[in-house]
Amino acid sequence: MTDTPARLLTLLSLLQTPREWPGSELAERLEVSPRTIRRDIERLRDLGYPVRATMGSVGGYRLVAGTAMPPLLLDDEEAVAIAVGLRAAAGHAVDGIEEASVRALAKLVQVLPSRLRHRVSVLNDATVPLMRGDGPTVDPEELTLLAAAITNRERLRFGYRAVDGAESRRLVEPHRLVATGSRWYLVAFDNDRDDWRIFRVDRISRPLATGVRAPARELPAEDAAAYVAAKFSRISATHRVVATVRSPAEEVSRRFPGAEAVVPLDEHSCRLHSRAEALEWLAMRLVLMGCEFEVHEPPELTDYLRALGARATRATAGGPG
Structure with a gap:
């Protein structure tokens, strides 16, 4: 194989298989001399790939973990599997990896050949997920489009349905996607209203990237998650809770x-200050923490928890008697 770039890609693909490759076997596979293999290994190291050489009569090479994540080469089956897995993670809002799943999916879809995009689409069309039922569903393809627009700093147009059912068309500069576990939100600068806005993604329809680059803007908050949390606490929270929780902060x-x-x-306890619209939600969140806690305020939450505990006790005793 005389084409150096093609040979390097083939060599990298072999080394990404978790095994040790003798230099003689690599040379035979690529139809070059062991000396060429050694030069190619040095080129990969210069590109940031941590290739470790082992001593011995034959010698061998292995790709090991380094200080940074190098680009990966995926075969067709691996690319399809990762794309399907990322779509599932994005659609189900897996705690802690939702936004990262969407960003990774946007990068992968951008470079997938059409034949592999078709296979991913067929797999997803043929699969019916068992949804949790605690939030509206969001199309991962729309999330991918929004994530790509955020990465490219590209203006978006879309239809939006407000909480009262009013329909409107929006032109925005997307900033970040925020996942709350049950819902997705888009934080964006609304060009027509000349201000920052938060959009529920399940109420967005027909998103379209305009191809127009947007200038960098400074969000009036530490980050998008803090911005969403602060807005929601002012808008909808009517109950304030203060509790001591026997769990690390x-x-x-x-x-x-x-x-x-x-x-x-x-080390093992903290004081929680939070707000919510519904006492029931606060109570269940505290109970589902799976640890001891003591509510200091509001008294309505204490009364609700006491009644809830009494009902649970009667249920486990076989009835009111």
């Missing part, structure tokens, strides 16, 4: 992403 912050504050008390 880091874990409580992860379980309550919209909390106003989580103040560590010691």
Whole structure:
């Protein structure tokens, strides 16, 4: 194989198989001399691929973990499997990886050959997911389009249905996607209203990338997640809860992403300050934490938890008697 770039790609594809390759076997596979293999290994190292050589009568090479993630070469089956898996992760809002799944899916779809896009589409059309039922579904293809527009800093047009059912067309500069576990939100600068807005993605229809690049804008918050949490706490939260939770502050912050504050008390407990529209939601979130807690306010939440506990006790006792 005399074409150096093609030979390097073939060599890299072989090395990404988790095994050790003797230099003589690589030379035979690529139809070159062992000396050429050694030069090609050095070229891969210069490109950032950590290739480790082993000593011995024959010698061998293995691709190992390095300090950075190098580009990967995927065969057709691997590319299809990853695309389907990322779509599932994006559509189900898997806690902690939703936005990363959408970003990765946008990159992968951009370079997938048409024949592989068709295979991914066929697999997804033939699969019916068992949804959790606690939030509206969102088309991963629309999420991918939104993510690509964010990456490219490209203006978007789409139809939007407000909470009162009013329909409108929007021209926006997309900034970030925020996943809350049950819903997706797009944080964007609305050009027609000359202000920042939050859009529920399941209410967006017919998104279209315009091809027009947007200038960089500074969001009036630390990050998009904080911006969404702050807006929602002011708009819809009518109940304020203060509770001591017998769990590390880091874990409580992860379980309550919209909390106003989580103040560590010691290594194993913290003080939670949060808001919500429904007492029932607050109660269930606290109970499902799976740890001990004590509610300080509001008293209505304490009363609700006491009644809930009494009903649960009667149920496990076989009835009111």
